[in-house]
Amino acid sequence: xxxxxxxxxxxxxxxxxxxxxxxxxxxEKGELRAIIGPNGAGKTTMMDIITGKTRPDTGKVLWxxxxxxxxxxxxGTARLGIGRKxxxxxxxxxQTVEDNIALSLKEDRSVWATLFYRRSAEDSARxxxxxxxxxxxxxxxxxxxxxxxxxxxxxEIGMLLAQDPELLLVDEPAAGMTxxxxxxxxxxxxxxxxxxxxxxxxxxxxxxxxxGCRVTVLHQGHVLAExxxxxVSANEQVIEVYLGR
Amino acid sequence: MLSLIDRRMGIFLAGLFVLTVAVxxxxxxxxxxxxxxxxxxxxxxxxxxxxxxVALDLVWGYCGILSLGHGAFFALGGYAMGMHLMxxxxxxxxxxxxxxxxxMVFLNWDSLPWYWLGFDMFGFALLMALAVPGLLAFVFGxxxxxxxxxxxxxxxxxxxxTYALMLAFFRNEMGFGGYNGLTDFKDVLGFSLQADTTRAGLFVLxxxxxAAGLLVAKAxxxxxxxxxxxxxxxxxxxxxxxxxxxxxxxxxxxxxxAMMAGLAGALYVPQVGIINPGEFSPxxxxxxxxxxxxxxxxxxxxxxxxxxxxxxxxxxxTSWFPELWLFALGGLFVFVxxxxxxxxxxxxxxxxGRKPPPAPAPEEASA
Numbered sequence: 199x200x201x202x203x204x205x206x207x208x209x210x211x212x213x214x215x216x217x218x219x220x221x222x223x224x225x226e227k228g229e230l231r232a233i234i235g236p237n238g239a240g241k242t243t244m245m246d247i248i249t250g251k252t253r254p255d256t257g258k259v260l261w262x263x264x265x266x267x268x269x270x271x272x273x274g275t276a277r278l279g280i281g282r283k284x285x286x287x288x289x290x291x292x293q294t295v296e297d298n299i300a301l302s303l304k305e306d307r308s309v310w311a312t313l314f315y316r317r318s319a320e321d322s323a324r325x326x327x328x329x330x331x332x333x334x335x336x337x338x339x340x341x342x343x344x345x346x347x348x349x350x351x352x353x354e355i356g357m358l359l360a361q362d363p364e365l366l367l368v369d370e371p372a373a374g375m376t377x378x379x380x381x382x383x384x385x386x387x388x389x390x391x392x393x394x395x396x397x398x399x400x401x402x403x404x405x406x407x408x409x410g411c412r413v414t415v416l417h418q419g420h421v422l423a424e425x426x427x428x429x430v431s432a433n434e435q436v437i438e439v440y441l442g443r
Numbered sequence: 444m445l446s447l448i449d450r451r452m453g454i455f456l457a458g459l460f461v462l463t464v465a466v467x468x469x470x471x472x473x474x475x476x477x478x479x480x481x482x483x484x485x486x487x488x489x490x491x492x493x494x495x496x497v498a499l500d501l502v503w504g505y506c507g508i509l510s511l512g513h514g515a516f517f518a519l520g521g522y523a524m525g526m527h528l529m530x531x532x533x534x535x536x537x538x539x540x541x542x543x544x545x546x547m548v549f550l551n552w553d554s555l556p557w558y559w560l561g562f563d564m565f566g567f568a569l570l571m572a573l574a575v576p577g578l579l580a581f582v583f584g585x586x587x588x589x590x591x592x593x594x595x596x597x598x599x600x601x602x603x604x605t606y607a608l609m610l611a612f613f614r615n616e617m618g619f620g621g622y623n624g625l626t627d628f629k630d631v632l633g634f635s636l637q638a639d640t641t642r643a644g645l646f647v648l649x650x651x652x653x654a655a656g657l658l659v660a661k662a663x664x665x666x667x668x669x670x671x672x673x674x675x676x677x678x679x680x681x682x683x684x685x686x687x688x689x690x691x692x693x694x695x696x697x698x699x700x701a702m703m704a705g706l707a708g709a710l711y712v713p714q715v716g717i718i719n720p721g722e723f724s725p726x727x728x729x730x731x732x733x734x735x736x737x738x739x740x741x742x743x744x745x746x747x748x749x750x751x752x753x754x755x756x757x758x759x760x761t762s763w764f765p766e767l768w769l770f771a772l773g774g775l776f777v778f779v780x781x782x783x784x785x786x787x788x789x790x791x792x793x794x795x796g797r798k799p800p801p802a803p804a805p806e807e808a809s810a
Contacts, residue, residue: 271683272684273683273684273688273689276683276684276685276686277686282684284681288680289681290674290677290678290681291678292673292677293670293673293674293677297670300667300670301667301670301671301674301685302685307686307688308691309668309691309692312666312667312668312687313666313668313695315666315667315668357685361685
């Protein structure tokens with residue numbers, strides 16, 4: 199196993215508020231990792247820093263032990279192989295479900311290549327495969343805006359997989375889903391892990407339990423505890439700041 | 444190429460073709476001249492406006508860039524052509540100077556400024572009519588899009604751009620004829636601009652340019668790049684996280700659009716016989732936005748229709764009730780925004796029941 203993502207002593211403050219405070223975190227290749235923490239613990243800021251949306255004030259963010267992610271913008275990190283799913287499902291609402299997947303397929307992203315792009319049989323097959331995987335094949339021709347909330351979440355996961363990223367950052371995928379959908383999502387993420395590295399930020403404890411993976415607890419921009427869910431649940435400090443509210 | 448002509452585009456191009464044949468025939472070949480010459484010039488002018496509207500629709504309708512300065516690209520294209528037409532006057536000017544246009548002689552200039560060199564060649568002038576707006580759009584877009592200036596802020600700086608250019612072109616020292624601009628053109632490529640045949644020829648060229656502009660815009664918007672543009676319009680941040688460099692796409696479409704606007708300006712000037720700094724006025728650029736909104740944003744054909752409809756309305760209104768025109772235009776804009784969000788084209792298509800609603804959902808909710 200080698201290290202996929204390393205955060206070392208990362209700090210970031212906004213107007214004096216320390217959103218991220220000496221955060222260090224290591225994620226192995228192929229690992230499935232859940233990140234939990236109360237509101238304001240710095241989960242979203244951490245994602246922003248990894249994907250190049252926000253630059254840290256100090257600290258290192260290393261990709262595959264070699265690439266410095268703090269120098270890269272969003273498109274740059276996406277091209278390195280980091281895919282991100284937002285908390286609020288964000289899909290291209292006025293385009294079809296199929297086109298949403300097609301736009302996300304791993305292809306040359308330059309202007310010229312995109313202008314003269316012709317869809318190959320291989321690409322069509324890959325699109326069909328992904329649509330089936332996220333169970334949206336029967337609505338492939340719908341406008342993405344007409345999907346239900348849960349379906350949009352799945353479509354966004356499908357778009358993420360279409361990019362074939364090495365690392366998936368998934369922000370609260372179960373938000374607004376029914377219990378059945380939540381469990382199916384957990385199952386899907388477990389399936390994906392191994393081939394891809396997956397970091398899930400989540401509030402829902404049942405969902406985290408269903409993931410059955412290593413858990414990192416964030417608090418005030420710092421790692422409070424790390425280990426199995428049972429291990430961190432037993433931690434006094436964790437109970438105090440989070441679970442025991 | 445045929446795949447680009449959908450029903451909407453097909454009907455519009457067919458109509459344009461009929462017009463392109465009927466107008467010159469009616470003006471030149473038939474007895475009694477059922478199409479008077481001033482109508483030919485008027486229609487040619489509308490077609491240039493239509494091309495300008497298509498250019499704006501490409502950036503606004505498809506990529507969400509609300510440019511309130513597109514009139515600047517149109518005017519720059521017009522100036523490039525105007526400079527050529529000035530040089531073609533040669534010794535026939537009032538001061539009969541073989542090299543210098545009249546206004547330069549009047550200002551006591553003794554040589555041609557360097558940026559007027561080459562404009563004696565038609566090909567060079569035409570190239571500049573595309574290249575100068577393209578270059579301005581590139582430089583402007585490079586800074587604006589990289590700094591992620593979007594929405595109303597971008598609109599405001601495009602407005603400032605055209606306003607600044609207007610003030611600059613008003614100055615005599617700039618060497619573009621100052622307040623009066625460039626006028627008194629005699630001929631183009633040896634054909635007299637007063638001749639009916641030349642006017643008809645310019646009209647046909649404008650129609651061809653509009654058709655070409657529509658097809659280029661359609662080709663761009665139906666490609667995968669067009670889908671990326673719509674993605675940027677609807678969810679810019681998502682598009683970045685998928686790995687598209689949004690600023691490069693915006694820059695591309697902004698430059699293409701500016702060049703299209705420049706071409707429209709270059710065709711416009713020989714037909715109206717004058718170009719002056721008034722073309723840079725912010726109100727003109729806002730007018731283009733109204734054409735597109737009225738015709739139907741994001742439809743290309745609708746934008747062209749909007750320009751033609753407003754052009755006609757303006758011609759009629761300004762001859763009947765000149766002082767009411769701006770109120771009518773404002774009222775029209777409010778009406779369309781409130782009652783016809785899809786524009787005139789959307790109204791026509793929904794009346795004809797041609798717009799299929801997005802596939803009605805069979806009751807097959809996910810289990």
